[in-house]
Amino acid sequence: MNIIDLTNKTYIITGAGSGIGRETAKVLSEQGAKVVMFDLNQEGLEETRSLMNGTGHLYKACDLTDFEALPALVNEVAEQCGMIDGLVHCAGISSRKPLNVLKSKGFSKVMDVNFYSFVELVRLATKRKYFNDGGSIVVMSSISSIRGYKAKSEYCVSKAAVDAFVRCMALELADRKIRVNSVMPAEVLTPLAMKAREINAEVGASDFIAPLGPSDPYEVANTIAFLLSDATKTITGTSILIDGGACI
Numbered sequence: 001m002n003i004i005d006l007t008n009k010t011y012i013i014t015g016a017g018s019g020i021g022r023e024t025a026k027v028l029s030e031q032g033a034k035v036v037m038f039d040l041n042q043e044g045l046e047e048t049r050s051l052m053n054g055t056g057h058l059y060k061a062c063d064l065t066d067f068e069a070l071p072a073l074v075n076e077v078a079e080q081c082g083m084i085d086g087l088v089h090c091a092g093i094s095s096r097k098p099l100n101v102l103k104s105k106g107f108s109k110v111m112d113v114n115f116y117s118f119v120e121l122v123r124l125a126t127k128r129k130y131f132n133d134g135g136s137i138v139v140m141s142s143i144s145s146i147r148g149y150k151a152k153s154e155y156c157v158s159k160a161a162v163d164a165f166v167r168c169m170a171l172e173l174a175d176r177k178i179r180v181n182s183v184m185p186a187e188v189l190t191p192l193a194m195k196a197r198e199i200n201a202e203v204g205a206s207d208f209i210a211p212l213g214p215s216d217p218y219e220v221a222n223t224i225a226f227l228l229s230d231a232t233k234t235i236t237g238t239s240i241l242i243d244g245g246a247c248i
Helices: 018-031 042-050 070-081 104-125 153-172 192-202 217-228
Strands: 010-014 035-037 058-061 084-089 132-140 180-184 239-242
Touching: 010 018, 010 104, 018 035, 018 042, 035 042, 035 070, 042 058, 042 192, 058 070, 058 132, 070 084, 070 104, 084 104, 084 217, 104 132, 104 192, 104 239, 132 217, 180 217, 217 239
Parallel strands: 010 035, 010 084, 035 058, 084 132, 132 180, 180 239
Antiparallel strands: none
């Protein structure tokens, strides 16, 4: 028996042009879902689409920090695909800056992508005319939400904000049986992680020491699919660690 059955469900995935977003799109399509994908990278979206099962999937290259354009974007999805059953926010950026160079502008850039775009998408997409009651929302957080790392204040703060928002939205949307959760990986073998490894090597830093080693994007995507499915109807307002034991 397949406990993760997403047949005839429609999900929006941000950051679907690579990494965890791409892997999640693939996994959801394998479980029968229709997937709407957002990313800045048009070529990345096209490659993701070529790797997916099924038909009816849509993708659109867009800037999620263009907040004035988001209402029309969500409305377009609803017009083309009907009611939305879930949202997965995988779009994100990282940064590494020591205290002496921290500026509000840098915080704003990271927060816009990692946090504020998620807030806006949740606010817009969960309107009753767009989003089915009983749906599910999942956002990429990180163990950086609960652990400090040298020169990663901007990133850590953005992920902590995400998890605080998840807990608030879980209560606000509970009357509609809409669940809101986050996943908190340590190192995941994505292009973003590989770039972070290079930067860490340059400055002699090491962020994650996991006894079981780094995670594969497929593991994270499976957890996201589980949280989207009806197998988790009473899991809400929580953050699931996928850290290889890094937080033990």
